[in-house]
Amino acid sequence: MKSDRLLSILLLLQTRGRVPAAELAERLEVSARTIYRDIDSLSAAGVPVYAERGRHGGIALLPGFRTDVTGLTADESRALFVLAAQSAHSALGLEKALSSALRKVMAALPAPHRPAAELTSRRILVDPDRWLAGTRRGDAVPRPVDLDVLHTAVFADRRLRIRYRHSGESEQRTYTVDPYGLVAKAGTWYLVADRRGRPQLFRADRVAAATVTDAPVRRRDGVELADAWDVLRREVERRPEGVRVRARVRRGRLDMFTRISGASLARVLPDAGADADAHGAGDGAGAGAWAPDPYPALYPFGALGVGGDRSVQR
DNA sequence: ACCTCATTTCCATACCGAGT
């Protein structure tokens, strides 16, 4: 425990410069007295750490002192910061641990690697959750060359010219866009970019061709990938499109049904009675369910079967 | 000179393992 804390202190000091003992104590959940003892231990171990008294004082490392405990290459460190964007950590209650781990990695990275790792965390997002409407079709993987070009434009801060095929259209359109970054949403890559100053989402596997231009990117002030993504994600999930479906599902399987379909059940119909055996149900009544506007999309076909109009609606 | 804030010193408590 103590050795872990000593390492945390060391890396915090590397990252932040001078830090008051009270702040270290708060962050590491011990008393300031314990922090001072840890500083003594670090000092005894040969770490050039010193305390500065008075107003604006604090604990600091001698200028120029750094540890490099990772041995990571530039690409390896960038890969770590892509992983770090996953919300799964918060779902597991590991958000704090992740933040602490990243702080350690960032602090321990060789100085030349740090800007790239930091940039990666701002230009790449991984959102493992499926769209509310449950997009399942295709799951097409973009040709590597497409993603490479998009990737290059994002990190080189250049405008991008793309030929893009919209959903349901056969012809391609050409756009010049200002990329914020790439987002992996449920395994599908998207380019988040401004087109004529407005944020737009482009599925990477619908980008037929892409060219990185010489023109520098024109991003809106103060807008980061996460902000633009948040706006676009909400827009997509508000869209009232999709397929209206009425399905028969065993009552005991409703929970699994909504989980698999990725949709929220709008209404459970009264017991379908005579149709109860339609799927060989032995455990009770059938239930009709469909999703009304504004979320009418369900894609449960195949997995559970669809009863068509056999459900009874009162 | 006085005040504020950060560090240091002193002392007490808790816990653990080894020895009796």
Added chain:
DNA sequence: ACTCGGTATGGAAATGAGGT
């Protein structure tokens, strides 16, 4: 079971540096 030594931790007062 008890004692002892070592380690870790926290509270409170003292000390010191810098700002006004």
